[in-house]
Amino acid sequence: MTAQPAKKLLVLPGDGIGPEVMREVGRIITWLEEKRGLSFEITEDLVGGASLAEYGEPIRDEVIEKARAADAVLFGSVGDPRWNHVGFEKRPELAILKLRQELALFANLRPAKVFDALVDASTLKPDVVRGLDIMIVRETVGGIYFGNPRGIETLPDGSKRGINTEVYTTSEIERVARVAFDLARKRSGRVCSVEKCNVMESGLLWKEVVTDLHAREYQDVELSHMLADNCAMQLVRNPRQFDVIVTGNLFGDLLSDLASMLTGSLGMLPSATLGAPGANGKTPALYEPIHGSAPDIAGQGIANPIAQILSFAMLLRYSFDLQEEGQLIEDAVSNVLASGLRTADIMSEGMARVGTSVMGEAIVRELDK
Amino acid sequence: MTAQPAKKLLVLPGDGIGPEVMREVGRIITWLEEKRGLSFEITEDLVGGASLAEYGEPIRDEVIEKARAADAVLFGSVGDPRWNHVGFEKRPELAILKLRQELALFANLRPAKVFDALVDASTLKPDVVRGLDIMIVRETVGGIYFGNPRGIETLPDGSKRGINTEVYTTSEIERVARVAFDLARKRSGRVCSVEKCNVMESGLLWKEVVTDLHAREYQDVELSHMLADNCAMQLVRNPRQFDVIVTGNLFGDLLSDLASMLTGSLGMLPSATLGAPGANGKTPALYEPIHGSAPDIAGQGIANPIAQILSFAMLLRYSFDLQEEGQLIEDAVSNVLASGLRTADIMSEGMARVGTSVMGEAIVRELDK
Numbered sequence: 016m017t018a019q020p021a022k023k024l025l026v027l028p029g030d031g032i033g034p035e036v037m038r039e040v041g042r043i044i045t046w047l048e049e050k051r052g053l054s055f056e057i058t059e060d061l062v063g064g065a066s067l068a069e070y071g072e073p074i075r076d077e078v079i080e081k082a083r084a085a086d087a088v089l090f091g092s093v094g095d096p097r098w099n100h101v102g103f104e105k106r107p108e109l110a111i112l113k114l115r116q117e118l119a120l121f122a123n124l125r126p127a128k129v130f131d132a133l134v135d136a137s138t139l140k141p142d143v144v145r146g147l148d149i150m151i152v153r154e155t156v157g158g159i160y161f162g163n164p165r166g167i168e169t170l171p172d173g174s175k176r177g178i179n180t181e182v183y184t185t186s187e188i189e190r191v192a193r194v195a196f197d198l199a200r201k202r203s204g205r206v207c208s209v210e211k212c213n214v215m216e217s218g219l220l221w222k223e224v225v226t227d228l229h230a231r232e233y234q235d236v237e238l239s240h241m242l243a244d245n246c247a248m249q250l251v252r253n254p255r256q257f258d259v260i261v262t263g264n265l266f267g268d269l270l271s272d273l274a275s276m277l278t279g280s281l282g283m284l285p286s287a288t289l290g291a292p293g294a295n296g297k298t299p300a301l302y303e304p305i306h307g308s309a310p311d312i313a314g315q316g317i318a319n320p321i322a323q324i325l326s327f328a329m330l331l332r333y334s335f336d337l338q339e340e341g342q343l344i345e346d347a348v349s350n351v352l353a354s355g356l357r358t359a360d361i362m363s364e365g366m367a368r369v370g371t372s373v374m375g376e377a378i379v380r381e382l383d384k
Numbered sequence: 385m386t387a388q389p390a391k392k393l394l395v396l397p398g399d400g401i402g403p404e405v406m407r408e409v410g411r412i413i414t415w416l417e418e419k420r421g422l423s424f425e426i427t428e429d430l431v432g433g434a435s436l437a438e439y440g441e442p443i444r445d446e447v448i449e450k451a452r453a454a455d456a457v458l459f460g461s462v463g464d465p466r467w468n469h470v471g472f473e474k475r476p477e478l479a480i481l482k483l484r485q486e487l488a489l490f491a492n493l494r495p496a497k498v499f500d501a502l503v504d505a506s507t508l509k510p511d512v513v514r515g516l517d518i519m520i521v522r523e524t525v526g527g528i529y530f531g532n533p534r535g536i537e538t539l540p541d542g543s544k545r546g547i548n549t550e551v552y553t554t555s556e557i558e559r560v561a562r563v564a565f566d567l568a569r570k571r572s573g574r575v576c577s578v579e580k581c582n583v584m585e586s587g588l589l590w591k592e593v594v595t596d597l598h599a600r601e602y603q604d605v606e607l608s609h610m611l612a613d614n615c616a617m618q619l620v621r622n623p624r625q626f627d628v629i630v631t632g633n634l635f636g637d638l639l640s641d642l643a644s645m646l647t648g649s650l651g652m653l654p655s656a657t658l659g660a661p662g663a664n665g666k667t668p669a670l671y672e673p674i675h676g677s678a679p680d681i682a683g684q685g686i687a688n689p690i691a692q693i694l695s696f697a698m699l700l701r702y703s704f705d706l707q708e709e710g711q712l713i714e715d716a717v718s719n720v721l722a723s724g725l726r727t728a729d730i731m732s733e734g735m736a737r738v739g740t741s742v743m744g745e746a747i748v749r750e751l752d753k
């Protein structure tokens with residue numbers, strides 16, 4: 016048996032609760048090294064408000080290069096109200112936007128899953144969300160987030176005009192649709208493609224390209240189409256009708272947040288953003304919780320570390336094909352929940368309320384069993 | 385006392401269930417003429433798929449002119465799957481899009497209200513939605529719906545590129561924000577402005593313009609700002625935190641549909657779209673239910689006519705300042721619901737299920753009391 020090379024991870028905790036939930040992943044990494052013989056080479060760096068404070072920019076080129084060189088990026092969250100007014104060119108959010116664009120991380124996989132133990136945490140009736148398991152595949156390097164022309168211009172009369180451009184090409188649509196179809200094959204075999212083709216030509220092209228690709232290569236998958244406004248309604252009316260949803264950057268932003276809130280436990284949900292293989296032969300991938308930096312509870316040791324831990328489990332599965340280790344972590348999380356431990360965000364009557372690090376320790380202890 | 389001139393209404397039933405729910409408004413109009421001495425001059429015409437079938441286009445210029453000449457437009461709904469494939473230039477939806485744009489109907493007022501009798505119809509827990517009463521003010525003649533450049537172009541390699549442009553100017557933002565602030569003054573005095581200023585410059589301008597207008601003229605109203613993705617989440621997490629929401633065309637499309645689905649009774653919700661005074665001195669206004677044409681149940685006599693009837697009540701209030709008559713109709717609807725009558729869409733155990741016309745008749749009988 017030859018020794019596996021160390022897995023190179025770039026860890027970017029970011030702002031708010033990012034660093035404190037990331038610390039709990041550290042425990043899991045240590046456990047994997049000690050008990051499963053894995054070896055990780057970890058580089059950590061600053062992004063978001065933390066990087067603005069230190070370097071005057073939300074992410075340095077150097078960090079982008081480190082991300083490119085890494086096997087996978089584990090991201091916390093960015094966003095810090097103290098930097099709300101530094102201007103559009105220095106938003107903390109640019110850290111994640113630049114990483115997505117520079118590494119061509121085009122497919123954001125966002126599961127919205129209801130954990131049995133937490134079905135009552137939803138604001139929706141238990142009968143509507145029990146067993147919910149949706150995967151939203153959101154395009155993340157195109158659409159209105161990055162299209163040109165963009166900006167604010169001053170008109171002759173002194174008033175202003177704000178402009179953004181939604182652009183999608185055949186190949187951009189095809190590659191993300193492919194990810195959705197491939198995922199559907201491993202799940203319930205259904206894809207719903209979402210756009211506003213009744214109003215937007217970019218949506219019309221989206222629908223055509225997805226339809227063509229389906230006809231050419233994925234006839235075994237069931238494909239349906241839905242308008243984005245209707246999708247927002249259907250997610251509330253009957254979310255379990257969906258298996259995989261594939262959509263553009265902007266609709267995906269709203270719909271995936273909506274879908275995750277249906278579960279009532281945002282602090283539990285991980286995500287993966289996968290790219291196209293780069294010149295160096297690596298397929299870049301970034302993993303981050305769906306929740307934000309939650310500045311209101313940062314530093315209090317009460318944040319839920321599970322979404323960050325499950326993001327790391329996704330990293331093991333998707334970037335290193337370590338299915339067994341991914342499963343071990345996911346099972347440990349389930350068991351700890353079943354045992355009644357809860358952080359504040361998912362607390363309910365009769366359960367035991369714990370802080371961030373007690374939750375992290377409990378998961379490691381469960382792994383040890 | 386001089387006789388009031390007849391109120392000129394253009395009635396456009398449209399497709400699907402449009403005509404059958406509109407018929408029930410006819411009863412109410414007859415009642416108002418007979419019992420309240422009002423006089424209406426009604427012109428009816430075709431739009432949507434119905435107009436495509438007869439004239440080969442979703443709306444004729446002549447109909448637009450009639451709308452301009454009317455005191456108010458009562459619209460049903462458009463959309464007909466049989467016309468799904470006629471191409472982008474002949475979509476039934478163009479009827480409503482053209483009416484909005486040609487008449488400069490820029491402010492779409494969409495209430496999301498939970499009726500006490502129907503609190504259980506929601507998929508959300510009763511405790512989360514009881515008493516919910518949100519008003520979404522959506523901009524409807526700007527943004528990505530109408531911006532240029534737009535279209536699908538073929539690239540040198542034969543692949544395609546779809547483009548749409550989001551544009552907002554200071555004055556477009558100001559006039560719709562003004563509607564929201566004015567409404568808030570008559571309600572709970574709170575406005576939440578929604579955009580994606582962390583990603584889109586048009587959203588950044590939106591936020592700046594709303595903030596400036598507030599500082600200049602509406603300091604008595606409480607203003608907050610929220611990102612659109614967060615708003616989608618907050619509407620699910622705790623919808624009652626909102627009073628008036630003001631937002632652009634595309635976000636408004638998704639968020640208002642989402643908000644109305646929270647009520648669980650889409651068939652109950654009306655809307656108004658108000659314009660700027662035209663050259664002829666009239667302020668154009670169009671009233672329509674929030675629900676669509678529901679082709680799956682069209683022609684069966686089971687559709688809920690209440691949203692269309694309440695749209696007509698909004699018309700009386702907003703276009704003719706007939707507050708008393710508006711209230712009479714709204715009370716009649718409440719009382720009929722309290723008496724236990726239900727159409728299929730809002731049916732629940734122990735209630736009496738009725739069809740479209742029995743519901744309409746019951747409301748008129750209630751008006752007679």
Ligand SMILES: CC(C)[C@H](C(=O)O)[C@@H](O)C(=O)O
Nearest residue numbers: 108109111112268582583613
């Ligand atoms: C931080 C922000 C720019 C980002 C987005 O809008 O894409 C976030 O909301 C997300 O969904 O990852």
Ligand SMILES: CC(C)[C@H](C(=O)O)[C@@H](O)C(=O)O
Nearest residue numbers: 213214244477478480481637
């Ligand atoms: C019919 C369609 C063009 C329209 C829109 O997207 O604006 C509808 O969804 C609405 O909300 O009124």
